[in-house]
Amino acid sequence: MTPTSLDVERIRKDFPILSRELPGGRPLVYLDSGNSSQKPAAVVETIREHLAMHYSNVGRAMHVLGAESTEAYEGARDKVAAFVGAPSRDEVIFTKNASEALNLVAYSFGQHLWRGTADADPRFTLGPGDEIVISEMEHHSNIVPWQLLAQRTGATLRWFGVTDEGRLDLSGLPELITERTKIVSIAHQSNVLGTVNPVADVLARVREVGALMMLDASQSVPHHPVNVAELGVDFVAFTGHKMLGPSGIGVLWGRAELLDAMPPFLGGGEMIEAVWMDHSTYAPIPHKFEAGTPPIVEAIGLGAAVDYLQAIGMEAVEAHERSLTAYALEALREVPGLRLIGPDSLELRGGTLAFTLEGIHPHDVGQILDDEFGIAVRVGHHCARPLHLRFGIPATTRASFYLYNTTGEIDALVRGLLHVQKVFG
Structure with a gap:
């Protein structure tokens, strides 16, 4: 398998939790692997x-x-x-x-x-x-x-x-x-x-x-x-x-x-x-x-x-996440009032994106994304409070990607963030 041919749909089938339906019929969109990753069936077994x-x-x-x-x-x-x-x-x-x-x-x-x-x-x-x-x-x-x-x-x-x-x-x-x-x-x-x-x-x-x-x-x-x-x-x-x-x-x-x-x-x-x-x-x-x-x-x-x-190959994992990160950096530019905390280019960066939405507390962002869209992100200072103090903010919303994530899930995140802005608009 070459680094550019990672079969994400096949990989997702190895993770039972990714097929879970949340209350209300919402599909799970898990964008919190920087916090803790999900487990393939092979590990569980x-x-x-x-x-x-x-x-x-x-x-x-x-x-x-x-x-x-x-x-x-x-x-x-x-x-x-x-x-x-x-x-x-x-x-x-x-x-x-x-x-x-x-x-x-x-x-x-x-x-x-x-x-x-x-x-x-x-x-x-x-x-x-x-x-x-x-x-x-x-x-x-x-x-x-x-x-x-x-x-x-x-x-x-x-x-x-x-x-x-x-x-x-x-x-x-x-x-x-x-x-x-x-x-x-x-x-x-x-x-x-x-x-x-x-x-x-x-x-x-x-x-x-x-x-x-x-x-x-x-x-x-x-x-x-x-x-x-x-x-x-x-x-x-x-x-x-x-x-x-x-x-x-x-x-x-x-x-x-x-x-x-x-x-x-x-x-x-x-x-x-x-x-x-x-x-x-x-x-x-x-x-x-x-x-x-x-x-x-x-x-x-x-x-x-x-x-x-x-078995997948870490080069393939890295290439997939790099592609996702490039897509996400571009997609998040569609969200008015979004401030990315961290590099806005692919140079020397991984698939973790922390941001704020103007006038909206990250805790509210995370709750609405979860309650209404089934999107799991992390909110808070992510056990890095001095860094947040450096940027003059109390907390951020963080989306983090892994080998099982898709561009469709990033699209769902963008739709969810636009909805959050409407709620608080």
């Missing part, structure tokens, strides 16, 4: 079948079910590693979501973790005078952990601004990222603006000063071909529920040498090598960071989602 026929705890049961469950769980790790081009499967850490993956890395910094030890790693020691750099367009999951780290250690939190066009402001790059910078963590793609950030430009400066770099790739891995080795950064976080997988499963990828050097985030079973009453030694990666019973079935479901996406 994989989860059901494992729970029904193979379920057991992993890594500890010496029986057939334990072996089957462990094989499926670790098989999912292999699939995810291949999907993102990880040099080693051991560099893939399963978490419960991207937020936990980001917190895991943030926790690894700080003098308190290394106090009294002879093996303090200078890359992860942090204190007054050191700096952390994020951006104004981040999801709260990539803001709050770094705020907490700064409060814990006395380090300073700094950030990139955002231009009026919704791009990362690189004008002060040399002054923002300096020899005092220990880590830079930014979104690969904004969950509000749709902006795809210039990773290479930022990373070049990060390497000049000897800092580390992390990406929140929750909005990019589901929609574009992403190869972590080619990106060249140190850590990447993403989540399963936005890429056709279940909730309760996320991923941290990190360079093995760094993961080996990091202290564990959580303590408990399975993350240990040996335990005495006064100290413990830890299992090698990835298990050092997977304390307790992991999200077994969720990981297996994510593996099935990866299978589904790879």
